[in-house]
Amino acid sequence: MCRDRCGCGWGDNVDSPPDSAFSVNDLADARWLLRCGPPGAAGHGLAYLLDDLLAAVTPALARGGVHTPNHRWEISAALARLHRLTPDRTLAERVGQRLAEGVDVDDGLYSERSANYAAYVSNPSLLAIAEVLDHPDLVDAVERNLDATLDLLLPDGTVETVLSRRQDQRQPLPLAPYLLPLRRIALLRGRGNPAWAAGLALSQGIVSPARGHGADPRDPGLARELPEPAPPRRPRQHVFGAAGLLVDHRPATTTVVFGGSDYPRHGRIRSGLANSPTFLRLFAGAAVLGDVRLSRVFFGLGPFRAARLLVERDQGVTAATLTESVSASYYQPMTDRDRDARGRYELVDDGRFSAAMDFGRRARDEVTLTTAVHVAITDTGTELTADLAGPAVDWALELAFRPGGRMTGAIALDEHAWQLDPGEPAAYRVGDDSITATVPDMSMSASHAVPAYEPGEEYRFLGGTDAVSGERLYVGGRVPGRLRLRLSAAHHAE
Template sequence: MNRRTFVALSTSAVGLTPWYSHAFFFNDPPKPAWLKEWVKINDQRLESYQKYRITDSDSQAYGGCMDGNDIPNPHSTADFIKRVSLALSNRESAYYHSADLMNQVGLALKFLLKIQHEDGTIDLLETNFHSTPDTGFIVKRLAMAYKQLAASNAPGSEKILPDYKAFLVRGGEALKVGGIHTPNHRWVVSAALTKLNELWPNPAYVARIEEWLAEHIDMDADGQYNERSTYIYSPLTNRLLITIAKGLKKPELLAFVRRNLNMTMYYVHPNGEIVTEASGRQDKALIGTMESYYYAYRYMALLDNNGQMAAMCRLIENTAAMRQAEFLDYMLDDSFLWKELPASKPLPTNYAKEFLGSGLVRIRRENWDSTLFTNNAAWLTFHKGNAVLQGMRVAASFFGKGQFQSEKIEKEGNSWVLKSKLEGPYFQPIAKEEIAADGDWEKMPKSKRRQSEIQYLESIVRITEGDNGLEVDIQMQGTDGVPVSLELIFRAGGVLSGVINHPNKEKAYLLTATNGTYQLKGDTITFGPGKALHKNVQLRGALPAVDAPTVYLTGFTPFKHTIRIS
């Protein structure tokens, strides 16, 4: 089958229009230099897969790929198939039209078909079995890779494409009817069905997509998706919504992508990392860079001629260049993305902005930034280039529940204020009529007992901008004499000065001097003054220490201390 014939068969029913897709596979422009480099990076990643391939023909998993724990699985195998397909299909690859790789991908496809369930699903062996969402993740990416390979005229491809199609079509049967776990899974399934519908149009695919879209897009007033997963699922959702918008000619979905991309500009640290601490998913508090957003920023920059989104692309190119190539299939799928970006316009680098939906405040002043959090024990972070204060926490030894966090952030004048109030009661004998005949304590709950000798702990944290940084005023009062421990948790790899080693704990330091410093790669955070009235830094009821260099300030209630960070 030649290239022109394939395109006619696979896209004739889609009804391409200028806004839907700017890729015409029989007339693509030359690849730009950066995309050719991505193809070479894909080659490098592909080489690393060879040690995970199962080459023993007597093995039940022959042809498949293992994960890092030596478990053959569909995800590693599918990623191998995707990478090989892209390499075989692009002249810039060292493996273009490789007969050996064609044989390898054929074996991998047979393994993938072997472990695909009769209902079309696959398993995520870590946790999900007969999983429609995980089938969607794989089908979405393999459908794009299939299109590349089928259009390439690679010798031997005609022998493996039937197995390729069989896996995808069987997966489509699962996607038409299967359920989901999380909000983004709806769009994973819908985007996968969209790509299948481009290859093999099916009204049932579209009907299922419409069923999921009828639930509306899960976006708050700030522009953030329900899961608040800034490193993993927000950028994923942007890619998925663009896919659905293009494939089903629904440009209204792009409005949600625009809103999220505009919001995300305010979530970027000066070194190109992204705020993750408010995530509701597994990327919470991970160190994350912006590569996963590149596709969406590039697409919208070109579609809208948007200079700020173009500037975000260039920022990502400068801070996460190698990792961008993980989305090579997206870029090859639409040559519209190969165009030159518009001229950059300035990005926001000087602001104080609330994001109530995510329960945080972002403050950035050019080369430093801070994030304040509600409902989070680590209620403040501070970044200054490469030097990072990962979190500030404070706790008191108050009835095993003295770890401070605040349900809300309030603006009072020039300050942001976080508060909490705790009670520590004792309990009187239970009423006679409530006494359990068998003396079972659980049958005489505290909720039925009168409280007495109630102790109180009121905590107020007031954060105010100062000279090139923040002033953090902490007041904890109520019951007197309660031990307090304030933690400054820094990123590993830097050098602390002006502090003393804790005598009993590793990676723990006390600040007794006027100021301490933390330096990493030429950037310095200064903090102080110190206070160290005791050495009990791991208080009962407080969260365990983080495995990171941590500076402690200690005292007793009434605890009043202002620490400056710059």
């Protein structure tokens, strides 16, 4: 079950309590339905088989550990369901130990910041625990997450995931898997926003018909008529401070600015970290600028990834500033005291590569590149300013648009890539909607090479890349200097 929902069960999770919990949650619900079903269902042969299976797995679930935050809630939900079938104080106490760690919700986001895990694991698990063990505070946590989800909801009906620390950071998630928690919160709280969102989720299709069908007999009230739907207001804006994300919804546009990468702090690409170098998205109806990235040819250290987002507001204009500083070193000879005539030195990680150089015992000369990106959001789009300081190296700003439109005014590099002429506007049009890119100021020299995305040595060494697809427009230059790029959006609503 876990393979389909969270991608963490591909052959390397042996003797796994959390992976078993995904199945146990479904099987325990099936057993409960047999118990509460029509006369004779409780004595069905399947009921006895499920009793034997669940009794066999219970000790492992009660004692077993986990390895990701959301697994705490999945395994606790399984224990709560087992406790409902056969009350056992030790199972309830084990759930209590997990809950005593605190539910990891900050500004409505779980610590993994993953829409996928919130929809499929954390929200339904916490609601199950709340129901069985009477924890209304868990319902509050789910409600906070669903409120945050509505602010993360994009005009195309998907949930923003660029901030995620899990696999879904590479693509948005439809709202559909949130359907049942949205209905439950709308009914429990009598609220129109989640009722509206539940309608949208339902329109995208039922992700798991069996789960939806099984939810009704367990909780007949879930099928009641929802409160009057109330779509989220526009304009509205939410800054997720801890996650470094700004989402700005205006009548004609939605803008996303991301400056919460985990990469600057941890210095590595890793499962469980927010690695995406996308720092800007702009939606204007059918015209969607899906990814804006800034890459540099600087010691293979990869693209710009900001660890901090600073937001300022002044007279209707919201401005976000993202900063990053990266360095590489040249190492000096060792002192007489540290030399080894045999040439044997420790194999050490320098932060970007490893070598038998015992770097910690050498003086170093650092080379540093600093980048500051300023994004001003208005009703007509955004204005981006990038200041780069450091050694003379090439950089490339990549604007990747979702397919389906037509690019005009730019120099074609290949079938799906263009270069922006600093003196001419380039427009990407989809029907009557468009996003136009103009460079009013570029105070730096031109790049030596044709601009292209550079993923960095961590991907290059493995023969991989984190490049995005789509219709790509490039602006290239050379450090040091400043670039100003104006993005003008036109959306003709019906």
